[in-house]
Amino acid sequence: MRTGIWLVGARGSVAVTALVGAAAVRARLAGTAGCVTELPEMRGAALPGWADLVFGGHDVVALPLAKKAEALAAAGVVPAPLVGALAAELAAVESEVRPLPSAATQAETAERIAADLREFRERHGLERVVVIDVATTEPLIEPHPAHAELRLLEEAMREPGQAVLPPSSLAAYAAFRAGCSFVDFTPSTGPRLPALAELAERERLPYAGNDGKTGETLVKSVLAPMFAQRNLRVTSWSGLNLLGGGDGANLADPAANAAKVASKQRVLGDALGYEPEGTSRIDYVAEIGDFKTAWDLVTFAGFLGTPMRLEFTWHGCDSALAAPLVLDLARLTAAAHAAGRSGALTDLGFFFKDPLGDGPSALAEQWARLTAFAAGLSR
Numbered sequence: 001m002r003t004g005i006w007l008v009g010a011r012g013s014v015a016v017t018a019l020v021g022a023a024a025v026r027a028r029l030a031g032t033a034g035c036v037t038e039l040p041e042m043r044g045a046a047l048p049g050w051a052d053l054v055f056g057g058h059d060v061v062a063l064p065l066a067k068k069a070e071a072l073a074a075a076g077v078v079p080a081p082l083v084g085a086l087a088a089e090l091a092a093v094e095s096e097v098r099p100l101p102s103a104a105t106q107a108e109t110a111e112r113i114a115a116d117l118r119e120f121r122e123r124h125g126l127e128r129v130v131v132i133d134v135a136t137t138e139p140l141i142e143p144h145p146a147h148a149e150l151r152l153l154e155e156a157m158r159e160p161g162q163a164v165l166p167p168s169s170l171a172a173y174a175a176f177r178a179g180c181s182f183v184d185f186t187p188s189t190g191p192r193l194p195a196l197a198e199l200a201e202r203e204r205l206p207y208a209g210n211d212g213k214t215g216e217t218l219v220k221s222v223l224a225p226m227f228a229q230r231n232l233r234v235t236s237w238s239g240l241n242l243l244g245g246g247d248g249a250n251l252a253d254p255a256a257n258a259a260k261v262a263s264k265q266r267v268l269g270d271a272l273g274y275e276p277e278g279t280s281r282i283d284y285v286a287e288i289g290d291f292k293t294a295w296d297l298v299t300f301a302g303f304l305g306t307p308m309r310l311e312f313t314w315h316g317c318d319s320a321l322a323a324p325l326v327l328d329l330a331r332l333t334a335a336a337h338a339a340g341r342s343g344a345l346t347d348l349g350f351f352f353k354d355p356l357g358d359g360p361s362a363l364a365e366q367w368a369r370l371t372a373f374a375a376g377l378s379r
Contacts (some may be wrong), residue, residue, distance in 0.1 A: 003048040003334045004126040005327075006117060006180070008171050009135030010057025010097045013077065013290055014185070016068045017323035018134075019055055020078050023089040026050045029082060034324035036350075037331050041371045044378040046335040053330070056096030056120045058113065058171075065090045065097065075289045077319050096120065106165055107157040113174035121178075128337050130330045131175035131182045133209075134322075138166050138188040146195065150202070153195040165193075172196050176203050181337045183329045184209030185322070187354060201343050206336045208329060208345040211353040214321035215314050216241060216280075216294035217267055218363070223298070223310075224271035225362035232300045235307075237268055238278035239296040243318070244288040266354050270361035290319050325351050335377045347373035 007015040024030035032038040037047055066083070069090060073080040083090075101112035121129050146156040146164050153173075156164040165173060168188035175182045176191075176199045184190030184207075191200065191207045200207055213221065216239055227234050269275045278297075298310040329351055336345055346357030350366035360366055 001048040001334065001338060002052050002054065002124065002126050003330070004054050004056065004120055004124065004129035005330045006120060006129055006131045007055065007057035008131065008133045009059055011059040011061050011063050011065060011068055012134060013072060013319040014134045014322045014326060015057065016065055016072060017078055017319040018326045019065065019090065019093055020069055020082055020086060021323050022050065022053055022055070022327055023086045024082050027086070029085060034321070035328055036325070037328045042374045044374060046339065046377040047331045048334050054124045054126060055093045058098055058100045058116070060100050065094050072290065072319065077290050077317055104160050105158055106163065106170060107154065110157065110170055110174040110177060113171065114178035117175065117178035117180055128334055129180040130333045131171065131180045132326055132330060133168050133171055133184045133186055133188065133190055134326060135168065135186065137186050138168055141166050141189050147193040148195060150195045150198045169193055169196060172207065173199065176200050176205055179203060179205070181205050181333045182207040183333055185212045185326055185329070187211035197343065204342045206333055206341045206343065206345050208333055208348045209352060209356060212322050212325050213351060213353045214318060214325065215292060215316055216296065217353045219312060219314055220267050221271065221361060221363040224268055225364070227300060228272050232302055234272055234276045234298060234300045236277040236299045237296065239280045239294055241280065241282045241292060241294045242285045242288060243282060243292045244284065244286050244290065267361045290317055292316060292318050332374065339377050
């Protein structure tokens with residue numbers, strides 16, 4: 001099942017780590033640690049194989065993929081020997097990365113994006129293409145009347161100078177128009193608009209999101225259900241996240257920061273059934289680059305109101321945590337498309353901080369739904 005993976009933000013750290021990783025796995029130069037789809041519970045003929053994956057993408061920057069990979073190697077994100085060994089593979093993907101189109105109207109811009117996707121699919125004889133947004137986080141948007149209905153949206157998009165859709169949603173619209181499924185790995189708006197849900201259903205296309213769950217929130221989704229199941233009242237839960245790299249720099253913008261923080265906190269209310277006191281905070285520290293550190297303080301009350309506390313620190317490499325999940329999501333979404341699934345793939349909530357639908361927030365319950373979903377694709 002030859003499958004295209006089109007990365008929006010193809011020259012960023014997460015995308016390039018995914019590209020190096022996929023090429024290394026395909027060449028048997030690396031293992032599949034971090035790839036959920038390689039666990040026994042998930043493997044199946046329904047998923048496209050590593051040799052069947054073809055990569056391309058859009059980006060607004062021009063830094064060559066090989067240079068970005070070298071920078072990631074220097075930062076300790078990917079092994080330096082792999083970058084040299086995979087030079088030919090990176091060069092092949094380089095030829096498939098396009099500058100992000102721009103036109104007088106959003107309708108014309110979307111058509112140019114869709115044309116790039118169609119040409120990519122035809123050039124490589126692909127059965128289907130999954131578009132994955134790994135671009136920088138956008139600020140939350142204000143609701144617009146055109147977001148509610150596809151007809152109104154398309155009328156507004158034809159107006160010159162009218163930016164009715166943020167970039168992430170414009171990418172989703174273009175993907176659906178080109179017959180491609182879509183995954184939003186960011187907390188940006190993406191396909192989470194009624195008009196885009198309408199378009200996806202009309203075109204019989206699946207989509208998934210939002211905001212990949214790679215670190216602190218992953219731990220929250222395990223610990224919060226523990227407190228609930230032991231009937232221990234969480235009185236406060238606060239976290240401090242220190243993040244460098246391009247994502248950290250982008251999150252120095254208060255509007256983008258607010259969008260990210262909102263998705264990080266939501267899991268607590270869902271898992272506990274109430275909102276404890278406290279906040280999540282994200283600070284940019286350029287010196288730590290692609291690595292991140294999160295420190296959380298949890299206070300809780302036990303039997304007879306006895307006050308207690310828990311602290312944890314998570315130190316990890318964001319790109320190396322995110323990249324295998326991007327590849328997992330591409331394979332699963334492609335398989336869902338092949339199986340005739342359409343609309344929001346709510347059973348993929350295991351991968352996201354703020355998943356689509358109203359499914360569980362506890363990781364164990366999300367895992368049960370994910371494995372059942374994967375088994376269903378194999379039938």
